[in-house]
Each structure stands twice: as C-alpha cells, then as structure tokens.
Amino acid sequence: MPTDDKKRAAYRALEDRILNGEGRASPEQRAGAFSNAGLPPPLDGLVSKVATRPTQVTDADFAAARAAGSSEDELFELVICAAVGQSGRLYDAGLAALADAVADEEAG
C-alpha cells in the first residue's frame, strides 16, 4: 500500500479539474486532447505534437487551429490537457512497474 498518497492525490485533482471542471473547450474535446485520440484535424496534429514531440510545435500549428475555429482559451485548455494526459500515462506506467517489482520481491 502506498504510504504517501498526497502527491498522487494532488495530481489526480489536477487531472479531474482540467477534464471535468468548467472550461471553454467541450469536455469531449478536452478528453480527446488528454488521451491524444479522436480529435479532428488540425487539432489532432497540435495535440499529438504536445504529447509526443513538444519541441516541434510551431506557430503554424496554432495558426491552423485558430483558422479552423478554435479560440485562444480553447487552445490553452487543450494544450494543457495534452501535456497532463501524456505525463499521467508515464506516471501510471512508472507506478505499475514499481508495483510489479515490489510484488515480485514479496512473492520471492
């Protein structure tokens, strides 16, 4: 059992707020950005870069998203959802590997 849940609890609270709290982008769009799946172009391109190769994001990615009708506040939220979502998947992967290692030690 974890002995200190405060860090994880603070992270889960952040996740919950950006996905389910009041926002300008729809909850569906935010969920799509968070999971890096199911968004239409050009948003999918921007979100995919934020999640997997953020140093390659360009002004043109934002310009294309604006031209397709996204507001600045919607883009603010969707970029945050993409960043937090990808980071959370890494967090979960690390915690799962740790749990497996500890379970193996206890079994062995």
Added chain:
Amino acid sequence: MRLDVLNRGYGPGTKLLFALIRLFSRHPVPDAAKLVFYRPEYYGSWAKEFTQEAMRGPSAWSVGDRELMAVFVSQANESAFCIGAHSATAEQAYQDGPKVAAVLAGLESAPVDEGLRATLGMLGKLTREGRVSAEDMRHVLSAGVARQQVEDALAVCTAFNTTNRLADAFGFEVLSSDDFQAGAKYLLKRGYR
C-alpha cells in the same frame, strides 16, 4: 508566447503584480510564472499545488536531488527553458554547480550516489521511451532506494513532463543566465506556490 492571452490576457491586479516583480527584482517575470497566473482556477492553482507537493513536500530526497531530477527529465525532453531554470535551481540547492554539470554531461561517471544515479537513469528512460519495466524498478530498489522514494521521484518526473511540454508548446522565452539564477533563488526561498 504563442497564445496572445498568455502575453496580455491578465486582469489589472495581476498586471500590477507583474510590474512590481519587474521593478523590485529587476528581472523579467518568467513565462512559467505567467502561465500559472492565467485563469488559475483552470490550471495554475492545481498545478502549483501538485508541483509544490512533488518538489517541496515531505520526501527522503533532498530539495537539491529533486531539482536535479527536474533538470534531468527536462534534458531528456530537450526543454531549453526548464533546463536553464532548474540547472540554476539544482546548482544553488546543492551549492555545487560542477556536480549538476557532470550529471548532465554523463550520468554514469557523475559524482552522485548509486541510488540517485539509478533513479535518474530510470526517470530518463521513462521520459524518453514512455515505459519502464519491473526489472528497471528492481535495479533502482536494489541500489538502496526505498519504494516511497521511487514514488516521490515519479511525482517529480510527472510534474516536469507536464511543464516541459507546456514550455515548448506555448513557447516560453529562454532567459539569460542571470535571470535564471534570480528565478532559482526565488524557487528555493518560496517554493512553487
């Protein structure tokens, strides 16, 4: 920054605060700080709470160790703003610039203990490859790192995988060494809240 609202979308109180920071610190307000002041009820307040907990909350890792993890993750992500900001913070926390430079130049030969070396290696792999195995974790645990310390290190990794992405997507301006040193002093004195 690439969104105009992050450059100009602040209320009068926040604008005044930024002006006072510039006046009294004689340094620009870093874009990382501006970001958390924009619609803080959506992201900033929650992000600060998590980052503070990860970087300054109770942990067997020192503040210097956690700042070193932050810059190591940032290096794996090639995030220029965060490398500059947190190299300066780790150097000041340890009072040892060469140690931080040595870790960034090559983890294997850097003058850190085996537990920290194994932990940094695991965080780098997770950040670069998106996965780590139970075997990777057993290597960290066998280097003398407690389970709770691994969890604490993963929280630091998560905070900086988020911040690195936001820095590069929104286009945070990379500051001068002098400005980063001033920011580091603030982060060590006041934390992330």
